[in-house]
Amino acid sequence: MLEIKGKELDYDWGGQFYIPLITGKEVATGKPTAELWLGDHPNGTSTLHDGVAIDRWISENPDLRLGKKSIAKFGNKLPYLFKILDVKLPLSIQVHPTLEQAKAGYAVEQEKGTEASKRNYKDANHKPELMLALSDFWLLHGFKTDIEITTLLESEACLSRLLVQFKSGGTPALVNFLFKLSPDALSALIMPIIDKHLADYKQQNLSKNSAYFWMMRSYVRSHQSSGAPLEPGLLMVLLLNLVYVPKGGVLFQDAGIPHAYLEGQNIELMANSDNVLRAGLTNKHVDADELLKVARFDAVNTELIDPIESDGGIEYPVPADDFCLTEYKLAAGQQLTLPKNEGPCIWFVLSGEMTIEGETKHWRSGSSFYQIPNSTSNICAQTELALYRSSAKL
Numbered sequence: 001m002l003e004i005k006g007k008e009l010d011y012d013w014g015g016q017f018y019i020p021l022i023t024g025k026e027v028a029t030g031k032p033t034a035e036l037w038l039g040d041h042p043n044g045t046s047t048l049h050d051g052v053a054i055d056r057w058i059s060e061n062p063d064l065r066l067g068k069k070s071i072a073k074f075g076n077k078l079p080y081l082f083k084i085l086d087v088k089l090p091l092s093i094q095v096h097p098t099l100e101q102a103k104a105g106y107a108v109e110q111e112k113g114t115e116a117s118k119r120n121y122k123d124a125n126h127k128p129e130l131m132l133a134l135s136d137f138w139l140l141h142g143f144k145t146d147i148e149i150t151t152l153l154e155s156e157a158c159l160s161r162l163l164v165q166f167k168s169g170g171t172p173a174l175v176n177f178l179f180k181l182s183p184d185a186l187s188a189l190i191m192p193i194i195d196k197h198l199a200d201y202k203q204q205n206l207s208k209n210s211a212y213f214w215m216m217r218s219y220v221r222s223h224q225s226s227g228a229p230l231e232p233g234l235l236m237v238l239l240l241n242l243v244y245v246p247k248g249g250v251l252f253q254d255a256g257i258p259h260a261y262l263e264g265q266n267i268e269l270m271a272n273s274d275n276v277l278r279a280g281l282t283n284k285h286v287d288a289d290e291l292l293k294v295a296r297f298d299a300v301n302t303e304l305i306d307p308i309e310s311d312g313g314i315e316y317p318v319p320a321d322d323f324c325l326t327e328y329k330l331a332a333g334q335q336l337t338l339p340k341n342e343g344p345c346i347w348f349v350l351s352g353e354m355t356i357e358g359e360t361k362h363w364r365s366g367s368s369f370y371q372i373p374n375s376t377s378n379i380c381a382q383t384e385l386a387l388y389r390s391s392a393k394l
Contacts, residue, residue, distance in 0.1 A: 007044035018086040023366035039081040067373030070343035079392040080323035092282035093260040096127040125273035137264030140240040142300020158192040171297040178232040179288035233280015256296035271322035311339040321393040330381035345371040352385035
């Protein structure tokens with residue numbers, strides 16, 4: 001078990017306190033701390049206790065530090081990226097490609113020499129994701145059913161004109177139409193809804209279980225606060241499923257499913273990629289044509305993952321080989337022999353205190369470790385302990 005330090009990222013949608021409290025920072029920076037990354041991703045690689053970057057350390061002896069099976073399946077890098085997120089304001093609506101789409105899209109953009117700010121494909125990997133809620137959590141996840149979308153369009157006079165596109169070509173035609181609208185035409189669809197609900201939002205008369213609450217919050221953040229132009233993402237909020245995940249609930253987001261985190265804290269475990277096609281609520285590049293190729297427009301029935309017992313802990317099974325999340329909860333005084341694994345594992349202490357056999361140091365919440373393939377350690381919980389292991393299926 002090698003101690004590692006995560007990389008903190010200060011995106012403006014993040015909270016200021018949750019991650020610093022977990023990691024034990026004694027002085028608040030006053031800046032948002034949106035994410036804590038544990039892995040070797042080039043945009044935020046972790047470091048060893050001596051400051052050496054994990055990606056450089058792995059490259060010095062990949063056979064030992066990744067394992068031959070992991071290298072054969074995933075190459076000379078970690079298969080996954082482990083994150084802690086503190087979401088205070090809505091993130092962009094986004095879609096991730098399949099592995100085949102990512103390989104093809106990356107090759108095309110490489111050949112064209114597409115500039116970084118206009119790229120859809122930053123690498124040739126897919127980016128399925130698992131999230132475990134560490135608090136009440138709200139997100140958008142997949143499109144509503146045809147019946148639900150029809151009811152929405154019929155219930156808002158300003159949206160009824162969209163029924164022609166929807167009935168002729170379904171959700172893909174509707175989304176394509178919205179992204180091709182002029183600013184004036186878009187305003188004519190959005191502003192009547194804003195005028196109808198904004199006062200209730202500001203007076204706390206809208207529930208978080210209402211999509212209109214999140215549409216108003218997104219509008220206040222992007223347009224009213226910063227003067228950004230109206231954009232189709234505000235209407236996408238109404239077309240997507242609004243999902244509440246209670247603390248401890250786990251959700252998987254596969255390729256093609258439009259989604260957006262809205263509020264809460266979570267663990268996010270994903271394939272090691274940065275491929276994001278944005279679909280609104282953002283000032284970053286939106287490629288509507290590529291989005292239409294990648295997004296799944298069929299209705300999504302959101303289901304939380306049922307855990308199974310595995311390796312002495314609780315695993316949350318997902319249909320992806322790149323990552324696996326296993327949860328361990330120990331009582332004070334309880335010991336655990338870390339399971340051996342043929343690939344690399346990253347461990348994160350969410351709460352409590354523990355010791356490692358043969359060492360005198362006490363490790364607390366926010367501590368993280370790298371477990372080299374085929375190695376093990378014995379740990380002892382000094383208090384009630386919650387820790388998580390990320391690994392890959394080999």
